[in-house]
Amino acid sequence: MSFIQRCTQAWSIRSSMLCVGLDPEPSRYPKEFQSRHSHEATEAFCKGIIQATASYACAFKPQIAHFAAIGAEAVLERLSQWFKTEYPDHLWILDAKRGDIGSTAQHYATEAFQRYRADAVTLSPYMGTDSLEPFLGYGDKGIFLLCRTSNPGGDDLQMQTLQSGERVFEHIARIAAHRWNTHGQTGLVVGATYPAELARVRAIAPTLPLLIPGIGAQGGDLQATVAAAVTPTGGIFVNSSRVILYASAGTDWQMAAAQEARNTQTALQQAAASLDAPRA
Amino acid sequence: MSFIQRCTQAWSIRSSMLCVGLDPEPSRYPKEFQSRHSHEATEAFCKGIIQATASYACAFKPQIAHFAAIGAEAVLERLSQWFKTEYPDHLWILDAKRGDIGSTAQHYATEAFQRYRADAVTLSPYMGTDSLEPFLGYGDKGIFLLCRTSNPGGDDLQMQTLQSGERVFEHIARIAAHRWNTHGQTGLVVGATYPAELARVRAIAPTLPLLIPGIGAQGGDLQATVAAAVTPTGGIFVNSSRVILYASAGTDWQMAAAQEARNTQTALQQAAASLDAPRA
Numbered sequence: 001m002s003f004i005q006r007c008t009q010a011w012s013i014r015s016s017m018l019c020v021g022l023d024p025e026p027s028r029y030p031k032e033f034q035s036r037h038s039h040e041a042t043e044a045f046c047k048g049i050i051q052a053t054a055s056y057a058c059a060f061k062p063q064i065a066h067f068a069a070i071g072a073e074a075v076l077e078r079l080s081q082w083f084k085t086e087y088p089d090h091l092w093i094l095d096a097k098r099g100d101i102g103s104t105a106q107h108y109a110t111e112a113f114q115r116y117r118a119d120a121v122t123l124s125p126y127m128g129t130d131s132l133e134p135f136l137g138y139g140d141k142g143i144f145l146l147c148r149t150s151n152p153g154g155d156d157l158q159m160q161t162l163q164s165g166e167r168v169f170e171h172i173a174r175i176a177a178h179r180w181n182t183h184g185q186t187g188l189v190v191g192a193t194y195p196a197e198l199a200r201v202r203a204i205a206p207t208l209p210l211l212i213p214g215i216g217a218q219g220g221d222l223q224a225t226v227a228a229a230v231t232p233t234g235g236i237f238v239n240s241s242r243v244i245l246y247a248s249a250g251t252d253w254q255m256a257a258a259q260e261a262r263n264t265q266t267a268l269q270q271a272a273a274s275l276d277a278p279r280a
Numbered sequence: 281m282s283f284i285q286r287c288t289q290a291w292s293i294r295s296s297m298l299c300v301g302l303d304p305e306p307s308r309y310p311k312e313f314q315s316r317h318s319h320e321a322t323e324a325f326c327k328g329i330i331q332a333t334a335s336y337a338c339a340f341k342p343q344i345a346h347f348a349a350i351g352a353e354a355v356l357e358r359l360s361q362w363f364k365t366e367y368p369d370h371l372w373i374l375d376a377k378r379g380d381i382g383s384t385a386q387h388y389a390t391e392a393f394q395r396y397r398a399d400a401v402t403l404s405p406y407m408g409t410d411s412l413e414p415f416l417g418y419g420d421k422g423i424f425l426l427c428r429t430s431n432p433g434g435d436d437l438q439m440q441t442l443q444s445g446e447r448v449f450e451h452i453a454r455i456a457a458h459r460w461n462t463h464g465q466t467g468l469v470v471g472a473t474y475p476a477e478l479a480r481v482r483a484i485a486p487t488l489p490l491l492i493p494g495i496g497a498q499g500g501d502l503q504a505t506v507a508a509a510v511t512p513t514g515g516i517f518v519n520s521s522r523v524i525l526y527a528s529a530g531t532d533w534q535m536a537a538a539q540e541a542r543n544t545q546t547a548l549q550q551a552a553a554s555l556d557a558p559r560a
Contacts, residue, residue, distance in 0.1 A: 023383070023384070025383070063380075063384055065378075065380060065384045065385075065387035065388045065391065066384070066387050068353075068387065068388070068391045068395070069387035069388070069390040069391050069395070071353065071354075071357070071395060073348075073351065073353050074351075077351070097378070097379050097380055097404070098345075098377070099377050099379075099404055099426075100343075100345060100377055101429070101430075101431040101433070102431070103303070103305070104303070104343055104345045104346070105345075107345035107346050107348065107349035108345045108348070108349070110349040111345065111348045111349050115348075115349070115351060124377070124379055124404045124406050125406070125436070125437060126404050126405070126406045126426055126429075126437055126438070127426065127429050127431060127433055127434055128431070128432075128433030128434050128435060128436030128437055128438070129432075129433035129436055130431050130432060130433035131431065131433055132433075146379075146406055146407065149381070149406075149407050150381075151381040151382070151407060151408070151410050151411065152408075152409075152410060153381070153407055153408025153409035153410035153411055153412075154407055154408050155408060156405070156408030156409055156455060157405060157406055157408055157448070157451070157452065158406070158408070160442050160443075160448070160451060161442065161443045162440050162441065162442055162443065163440075163441045163442065163443055168437070168440070168448070171437070171440060172437065175436060
């Protein structure tokens with residue numbers, strides 16, 4: 001099954017376009033974890049969040065820096081193995097934003113797809129085609145390329161206009177939709193904070209799966225996001241991290257996380273239903 | 281001491297512009313390591329290479345993917361601690377090409393500068409200013425931003441021409457030299473495989489330290505590289521990895537590595553001396 005088919009299946013089975021981002025911050029864990037070692041607490045907290053929210057999400061996105069900063073690679077390994085066994089239909093998207101060439105890119109692909117069992121990984125497009133090929137060599141795996149990111153600094157390069165009239169993010173979207181998408185493996189990262197650019201990306205790349213951070217804590221508008229980018233099969237993974245993870249620090253943390261996830265899933269479904277375009 | 285002062289000191293003390301890249305590939309280790317566990321072998325091999333070549337190098341550049349792919353983060357941690365104790369005047373440049381925002385970038389900075397004790401880290405500029413700020417917050421540390429990379433795929437984005445007439449890599453070099461270099465912390469990664477573009481970067485950024493991969497196995501010309509980019513104080517870290525690391529798989533591996541490092545250091549010094557411009 002190709003990666004795009006796996007995406008379509010994930011959107012359909014779960015009736016969800018919600019991706020829950022796993023950005024573990026030990027200082028923000030529920031009180032019951034505060035006395036435990038940070039590695040043990042991180043593993044238990046992430047598992048608890050996944051168990052509480054899996055019914056409302058089609059994907060989970062572990063952010064690797066949060067594990068690397070505390071030396072918790074082994075936790076992410078165990079979590080990955082457990083997740084792929086327990087939730088085979090959900091997608092596991094490793095947010096690593098890697099980018100390198102040759103044997104180094106091959107090692108990063110090994111890290112993402114073998115060590116952490118990711119279904120997809122986020123990558124930077126700055127180094128171009130030969131930095132992506134080692135990842136595309138895994139035929140059933142996906143890549144999400146940074147395109148128009150949710151932060152203001154994204155303007156420094158992504159919003160520059162080329163002589164062709166295209167802006168840099170549009171140029172990346174166009175190559176991604178054609179030259180870099182020979183086997184339905186390629187998606188793009190586009191922030192919810194810029195709905196007009198999100199709509200431009202969707203126009204350039206009508207069928208590419210989009211990973212969309214920036215709703216919730218970063219302030220992106222959910223309704224505008226769906227209107228700009230949803231497709232008949234789903235088409236988008238709308239990421240939410242902190243609002244769900246840290247919904248409560250009390251004993252009700254799992255219930256609060258589930259509630260936030262369900263609210264977001266429902267809001268996404270309603271936003272899609274309210275559009276004129278019929279959805280499958 | 282600022283990062284640029286530390287660079288100048290490193291070039292001066294060692295009379296060298298050679299950076300030895302640590303890209304450990306267990307299958308290529310000398311025969312005496314082949315029966316040992318890959319982690320133990322990696323640590324012993326990297327230490328042996330550093331001991332053999334430190335007299336000829338001003339910097340070492342561990343490539344993190346090579347450690348991550350085999351789950352050897354603990355090896356890199358121990359190696360980093362040992363290196364900074366044994367070789368305080370040499371620079372330790374973590375080649376990670378990270379790039380993210382907010383709390384995530386903060387965690388990557390923790391990983392590079394605290395966990396792995398790096399003096400500098402390589403970063404992707406794709407996400408712009410706010411993705412660099414958490415790294416620049418470490419006042420005595422450096423960042424090397426990808427600018428014009430040594431691989432052909434770099435053309436896909438870096439060689440695109442903007443409406444201003446600048447190419448993307450020139451645009452990055454210009455911002456790096458000004459807005460992103462308020463405290464002498466910023467350098468650029470420019471491949472030796474494109475000496476004309478290397479000279480352009482040097483013209484735009486006359487004082488920035490340049491990290492230059494691509495000589496040796498990738499075929500970049502050493503003489504042309506020095507001519508394009510050297511400055512009166514040094515100005516460049518010319519990286520060589522595989523040619524030095526895997527100079528011999530026999531019992532003479534350290535001697536062979538030392539010989540390759542010395543040859544490269546000498547060639548760099550001679551190339552600099554042959555230029556009309558006087559060097560300090």
